[in-house]
Amino acid sequence: MVAGTYRMFITSLFFCIGLTVSTISMSAAKDYFQLKAIFLYNFANFVEWPSTAFKTKESPIELCLYGKVPFSKFLNSIDGTFIGDRQLIIKQYDINDSSKSGCQMMFVGENKKSEIEAFWSNKRHLYVLSIGETDDFINSGGIINIMRNQDTFTFDINLESAMKNGLFISSDLLILARKVTGLN
Amino acid sequence: MPEFIKNWFSYLSISKKLNLIAFLTLSTTVTISAIAIIGFDQNQSKKQLITQSKLLSNILGERSAASILFLDIKTANVNLSSLNKREETLYACIYGKNNKLFSVYEKNNFNKCPENMNVKLKDEGSLEYDNQIITISPIMLKGKPIGQLVLSSSLEKLNKRSYNISLIVLTILVISSFIALLVTRKLQKTITGPILELSKVAEKITKNQDYSIRATSVFNDETQILTRTFNQMLHHIQGVQLEMSQFINELKEDSQKSQDEADEQIERNESIRHYFSGVTHDLKQPLQAIEMFSSILVTSPEDQRDVVNSKLRASVANLRQMFDDWLNVSKLEDSLKQLNKSKINIKSLLYSIVSEVSVLANDKNLKLKVYCPDYIIYSNAKMIDRIVRNLLSNAIRYTEKGGIILACRICDSGYKIQVSDTGIGIDDEKQQFVFDKFTQVSENKQLTGQGYGLGLSIVKKFCDTLGHDIVLKSRINLGTTFSIIIKNKTEINIAKKSNKKELKYNRRISDQKRIIEKETINLTDNKPNTQTNNQSKNNQTDNDKKTNYVTKHSIYNVFSTDSAILVLDDDPIILDAIVSQLNNWGADVVGVTTPEDAINCIANKEFKLIISDYQLGEDIDGVSVLKQIEAYLINNNKKAIYSFIITASLDKRILNDIKQSKYDYMAKPLKPAKLRAKIEFILKNEV
Numbered sequence: 122m123v124a125g126t127y128r129m130f131i132t133s134l135f136f137c138i139g140l141t142v143s144t145i146s147m148s149a150a151k152d153y154f155q156l157k158a159i160f161l162y163n164f165a166n167f168v169e170w171p172s173t174a175f176k177t178k179e180s181p182i183e184l185c186l187y188g189k190v191p192f193s194k195f196l197n198s199i200d201g202t203f204i205g206d207r208q209l210i211i212k213q214y215d216i217n218d219s220s221k222s223g224c225q226m227m228f229v230g231e232n233k234k235s236e237i238e239a240f241w242s243n244k245r246h247l248y249v250l251s252i253g254e255t256d257d258f259i260n261s262g263g264i265i266n267i268m269r270n271q272d273t274f275t276f277d278i279n280l281e282s283a284m285k286n287g288l289f290i291s292s293d294l295l296i297l298a299r300k301v302t303g304l305n
Numbered sequence: 306m307p308e309f310i311k312n313w314f315s316y317l318s319i320s321k322k323l324n325l326i327a328f329l330t331l332s333t334t335v336t337i338s339a340i341a342i343i344g345f346d347q348n349q350s351k352k353q354l355i356t357q358s359k360l361l362s363n364i365l366g367e368r369s370a371a372s373i374l375f376l377d378i379k380t381a382n383v384n385l386s387s388l389n390k391r392e393e394t395l396y397a398c399i400y401g402k403n404n405k406l407f408s409v410y411e412k413n414n415f416n417k418c419p420e421n422m423n424v425k426l427k428d429e430g431s432l433e434y435d436n437q438i439i440t441i442s443p444i445m446l447k448g449k450p451i452g453q454l455v456l457s458s459s460l461e462k463l464n465k466r467s468y469n470i471s472l473i474v475l476t477i478l479v480i481s482s483f484i485a486l487l488v489t490r491k492l493q494k495t496i497t498g499p500i501l502e503l504s505k506v507a508e509k510i511t512k513n514q515d516y517s518i519r520a521t522s523v524f525n526d527e528t529q530i531l532t533r534t535f536n537q538m539l540h541h542i543q544g545v546q547l548e549m550s551q552f553i554n555e556l557k558e559d560s561q562k563s564q565d566e567a568d569e570q571i572e573r574n575e576s577i578r579h580y581f582s583g584v585t586h587d588l589k590q591p592l593q594a595i596e597m598f599s600s601i602l603v604t605s606p607e608d609q610r611d612v613v614n615s616k617l618r619a620s621v622a623n624l625r626q627m628f629d630d631w632l633n634v635s636k637l638e639d640s641l642k643q644l645n646k647s648k649i650n651i652k653s654l655l656y657s658i659v660s661e662v663s664v665l666a667n668d669k670n671l672k673l674k675v676y677c678p679d680y681i682i683y684s685n686a687k688m689i690d691r692i693v694r695n696l697l698s699n700a701i702r703y704t705e706k707g708g709i710i711l712a713c714r715i716c717d718s719g720y721k722i723q724v725s726d727t728g729i730g731i732d733d734e735k736q737q738f739v740f741d742k743f744t745q746v747s748e749n750k751q752l753t754g755q756g757y758g759l760g761l762s763i764v765k766k767f768c769d770t771l772g773h774d775i776v777l778k779s780r781i782n783l784g785t786t787f788s789i790i791i792k793n794k795t796e797i798n799i800a801k802k803s804n805k806k807e808l809k810y811n812r813r814i815s816d817q818k819r820i821i822e823k824e825t826i827n828l829t830d831n832k833p834n835t836q837t838n839n840q841s842k843n844n845q846t847d848n849d850k851k852t853n854y855v856t857k858h859s860i861y862n863v864f865s866t867d868s869a870i871l872v873l874d875d876d877p878i879i880l881d882a883i884v885s886q887l888n889n890w891g892a893d894v895v896g897v898t899t900p901e902d903a904i905n906c907i908a909n910k911e912f913k914l915i916i917s918d919y920q921l922g923e924d925i926d927g928v929s930v931l932k933q934i935e936a937y938l939i940n941n942n943k944k945a946i947y948s949f950i951i952t953a954s955l956d957k958r959i960l961n962d963i964k965q966s967k968y969d970y971m972a973k974p975l976k977p978a979k980l981r982a983k984i985e986f987i988l989k990n991e992v
Binding site: 156291296 | 372375377446448
């Protein structure tokens with residue numbers, strides 16, 4: 122119930138924000154989403170997956186979008202680009218077809234915030250860099266949480282979660298993070 | 306090189322040139338080296354700076370890649386601020402993927418980063434601009450360029466470093482130049498020293514005109530070659546100078562000879578002029594007499610005509626004699642122009658002359674003796690013939706009693722031909738004029754009528770022409786001796802051709818003995834005449850008597866029986882010769898061969914003089930013996946006897962030994978005249 126309320130609240134908030142943004146300036150909203158899309162892309166550059174995270178050497182890095190992602194259409198610009206030797210592919214995550222997960226990155230939409238904790242308990246989500254944009258995302262098992270900071274974005278990192286998921290996060294990224302938790 | 310620098314350089318001394326060369330070489334070398342080192346250092350430093358800048362840019366780029374991607378300017382600025390520790394950094398700029406300025410670092414507000422970067426992201430490089438090195442490095446992420454980092458580094462530090470190095474090099478240059486000058490000043494003497502030495506030697510040679518001086522060199526380098534060449538040149542010059550000197554001397558001699566010949570020619574012309582004037586004058590005398598006797602003969606009584614006739618014939622004879630003389634003089638003076646000397650056997654020549662002239666001597670009841678060994682002289686036979694004939698003719702003419710001796714003897718300078726007579730003699734005042742033409746010895750008209758003063762002038766002229774000296778010794782009423790001195794040593798003894806000294810010496814001793822024998826014979830022959838002469842001239846003055854006696858042999862009155870002489874010589878032959886000579890001179894002589902005999906003689910007899918040979922045996926010398934005798938005389942309270950040494954030795958040690966003693970000495974072979982003069986002096990003065 123609380124989660125539902127909270128979700129509703131968030132949804133409403135996002136809606137309000139979105140509405141506000143779209144109302145004030147359509148171009149500002151565009152930059153905002155585009156920037157966020159770039160952030161997602163850039164995270165892939167500073168995270169290393171173990172080879173076991175991929176089926177083959179040529180397997181792409183899959184960025185799965187779970188829930189409602191308003192800027193998903195901006196991610197098209199990075200879809201198919203290469204991160205090192207691997208291609209970055211954007212796809213929508215389907216919970217019903219969990220056996221076929223294979224995601225290396227997952228952006229969890231605001232509307233799926235309530236499912237996060239249970240979501241991470243699933244072993245199928247090992248080696249997945251989870252990225253969210255809610256306040257408790259990293260406390261709920263998420264690894265990176267993106268936040269708005271004036272005219273740009275900042276992010277927090279839960280290093281412990283990252284390590285549990287077998288991921289190595291570049292120190293450069295850690296330096297840029299606003300807050301890094303799970304260091305002890 | 307410009308001409309004026311060449312001229313200026315040419316006027317510098319060698320030492321200054323060497324100093325200048327050393328300085329220029331060193332400074333050029335050091336300067337070029339310094340420029341090279343500084344340039345290399347600056348280049349390397351720039352490269353290092355560029356490399357360092359790129360490396361730093363890469364690190365900063367890597368560190369800032371995330372900042373660019375996540376638009377974290379603050380972190381990028383923090384990264385760039387680390388350049389603050391780097392002194393050279395002026396500014397640094399990070400440009401994002403869109404080439405827009407993303408982050409800036411500036412030192413001292415020195416920011417020149419443009420807002421946009423108009424280069425491709427992949428481009429990298431460096432450029433030097435406005436005293437700074439600007440490097441542009443791409444910021445890569447997983448092989449993709451995500452931005453650029455521009456880093457500007459100041460070259461001020463490098464320039465300051467180069468400036469400091471330049472100062473150090475300049476200091477080194479100054480110090481090394483000073484050291485080089487000091488070293489060059491020392492070492493350049495090895496080059497300039499021999500050259501200055503050569504210069505001094507050349508100056509000395511020029512000053513003294515002495516080409517025997519030679520330069521020396523102590524270095525074994527090109528200067529030694531120069532010195533050797535210089536000395537060879539001097540040697541050559543010295544040789545040329547010697548040849549020149551000889552040539553000049555020959556020219557002088559030739560010139561002098563020509564001058565002498567010219568003078569002689571002038572003198573001859575003058576003589577001829579005087580001669581003809583004299584002859585013209587003299588010819589008038591007999592012609593006048595003939596004319597007068599002829600006229601007297603016409604008018605004189607019968608009984609007196611024989612007397613006048615005889616006088617007339619005498620005048621004609623005189624005139625003929627005068628013509629003969631005149632023609633002979635003219636003929637022989639012509640022959641003087643063709644002077645040919647040759648070896649003459651003087652003995653055969655003199656005997657040939659005597660055989661012809663002896664008739665004239667016999668006419669006047671005069672003895673004419675000749676003494677001449679087999680000597681070969683170098684002269685002109687015709688002229689010697691004329692000379693001897695003239696002298697004999699004069700001797701016969703001016704001698705009424707006694708005789709004439711013609712002899713040839715050896716003397717110090719060669720040979721001498723002597724014509725001695727016991728005639729009227731020549732007054733001292735006239736002796737200097739007898740060789741002039743038309744000078745007659747006697748004022749006695751009976752005698753002068755037989756000659757016209759041409760004979761002795763011919764003799765003198767011939768002697769001068771032949772280079773022979775003529776010596777006259779004469780005393781009034783005692784006699785005259787003419788000596789022709791033939792100065793040559795071309796003595797060849799036909800009988801004994803041995804050149805050994807001992808043989809020659811023995812030959813001379815033998816000659817002396819023969820002379821003594823001859824003179825003894827001659828004097829013996831003359832003795833009756835002398836006695837007769839003394840008896841018939843009782844009214845003559847004491848002086849005349851004395852001189853007359855001396856004419857026979859002037860030393861007879863010096864050698865007397867109370868003036869005994871002791872002669873000591875271990876060689877019996879020489880002892881015999883000396884004793885014989887002294888005996889012939891009338892001396893009381895005792896000859897001994899040993900010192901013991903000498904002392905025995907002294908013990909038994911009083912002597913006025915002792916003559917001792919020096920070498921009296923292997924270990925006995927005359928000085929020691931004379932000292933023994935002197936000691937003996939002192940010990941026996943006897944009167945000291947004057948003594949002198951005779952020696953044939955030329956050994957300086959022996960001669961010094963004699964000179965250091967108080968005794969006088971005479972060198973062998975003894976010259977009779979000198980010996981006689983010495984003894985005469987000693988006995989007269991009782992030295």
